[in-house]
Amino acid sequence: MTVNYKYILALLVACFSSLFAMAQEEETKDYKIDMILTGTDKGEVLVDMKAKCSAFYWDIYKRKAANNPSIVKNSLIKSFCKYSLTNINVTNYEMERTYQATFTILGMLQLEENGKWIAHLETKDPDITKISEKEYVMVDEDYARSFKVNLPSTTTKSKIEKDAFGNALLTYYAPVKSSGDKILIYTGYFLAALGVLLFIKNKFLHKKVAV
């Protein structure tokens, strides 16, 4: 669940890059981005991003990218160049002046041996709020962006930490064993316990009867 400000900005800016460069200061809030990032127990991040544009930006987006979704795809790949992206889909909603991009990011989360997952937030002081153990909301008012972060259902002890350079990290624990493994283990414990009980019953209860 890395919620990377730079990447998200780059996604939109990739389409409008030159416009940001000079003399457009008053226009920077003419879009709104909502993102839902969902983590899986295999360290994948599923992204669902919606960008609602002003008429001004929508015209530029249409001119540059709407008829050529590969431009958006390429800019996404470039923006997340450290990772691997799959299942990229881009849909345009003309009536709402919105485009939606969904994709899966591989390799974004680091796993430590003890089941601790680490996501780099790429910022020192994020405006992030913990809603529950498995849910965070991050807001970037400067660029009208909001991020909802869903951690895996097995998450425990999630919190915001800092790395050695003072950058914010979102860390949490999620068991690395699959549910199939657990069934196998619990069934094993059950059978072993049953065996012990039967052993006790055979050994002690039968002796009592004999006496």
Next chain:
Amino acid sequence: MRKILPYILLIVGLGMVFFKPIYNRIAPAVLDIKISTPPVIMSSIYKVYANEDAFDGKYSLFKMIIKNTSNVDAKNVEVQYKMSNFLDWTIAEKMPLVLAGQTVVVNCYPKFPDKMGEKTTDSKENVKLVIKADNIKTIENNFTITVKSRNSFMYNFLPADEIRTAADYYDNIPLLACYVTPNDPVIKYYTQQIQQKILKGETAGVGNNEAEGIRFLKGIYNATLLAHMVYSGTSGVPENVNDVSSIVQNIRMPREVVTGKTGLCIELSLLYASIMANAGMDPVIYLVPGHAYPGFKMNNNYYAIESTAIGGEGLGGSKTADEAFDMAMNNKEAFIQKLQEGDERYNVIEIRENIKLGAVAPELKDDDFLRKKVDEIAASFGGTPTPSVEQTKPGDKKDDKQDEVSITKTAPVAPTPTTQQKETQIPQGYKAFKGVVNFAYPADWEMMEPNRYYSPACKNIISNQARNATVEVYKFTGITNPKAALESINDWQKKASGFSLKYKLQMVEEGYSVFKGSTVNGKSTAVNWVAALKVLGNDVVGIIVNATAYTGNTHEKTLLTILNTLQ
């Protein structure tokens, strides 16, 4: 049966509990490896490769996607690499666990030795890779890669079939900032010579005085002129590396440009940027199709100079610093227009921004021989910069008088541009306006009477036949600040029509404060305009040239001509 059943249950149960851990220990994991590499390694950016945060980690030696395709977790996975002649075995990444079915990505950010920054020829190098883990069979891999000389710059690394836009084609442009070398001892020394002998002291980097910044810019130009530096053009050479098709350009380091006394447009721009960055300024480079020119940013205003106007005798001569500055500032207007239209072939490289992003220059050592060359060059700095002959480009139409003007403008750079006087020139097809200010306007334009929508300060209006382009003459009595004058128009407009003004100071030139702005109604722009206003006694006088928004840049050239004739 009753006796042995508990034992069976116990054994089966414990077997189920410990099956996976034991299986994981004895059964091997299987890792599927995919490696992607850049088409070449550019030695000029060797410090960028070392920084995983530079440009969001875009530039690496390789990127390895590892997928655990087995049912067994891979433990203590380690990726090591080595590159012939440059890198010994190094660990790229250590991962305690790669889950069955999990995909991880390893990016390699090598710390190349400083000798890579001195590389002046291309070479092919072999990279060896080893992937180890507790429970996998060691995987070995290797690839060869071309390491380019420090002077070879490749404009993109993208496969040809992935290029969709002009921006893609020039994807590596931010890396040009790696050729800006403010910390090069030779450039520092050269900068000191300019500061001492040409500028005779300067505060461009410490104050926010734009006039001082312009003086510094012109000072660098004069230094190149006095050193008889010449412009030499070359185009980039298209090169195919694997499936990547890119322009590869030979770019010399600024120290080589100074001592070699010749430079391409981009090389001269990088030299200017290095000197300005060394002096603490905020340099920029404007890139347009086939050309580049330098400038700086101060107080959010952008300035430029045509560094290649030094030309050379073989090219028909050179221009004065003032002319080179005016030429570039005019071009900059068109540049901004293109930028606002979203033309991705037009780029402005903000050097400090890109250095912050990780574009760090190679480590360059001090060199006595080059210092002596700088001394020889600086010996000429005491003179007066004299352009050899007026440079004429094909298509330029200039009369004899114009040539005379440009040749006579060979005085050393003035402390402020406001002290310079411009000879009146009436372009062909224009006629003179003489009043509170003097300028020329198209001969077929007509005088109009100001109506109630115009501020009382508006004295004359001259408009084209279609009434969609206008020059307005103003005199603001009792106002001694150009910005206050514009605010008085803004107040008037709000009352008279509900429209308001949005504007920004672009520059201060020859006493005039030049503002670029628009008249807006809510979010829609009605008129785009440029105001040139100056303080005259206790008043502000000047003109505003404008065109209705729907005409786009149709009238741009005419309006610029009017502004250029303003006195």
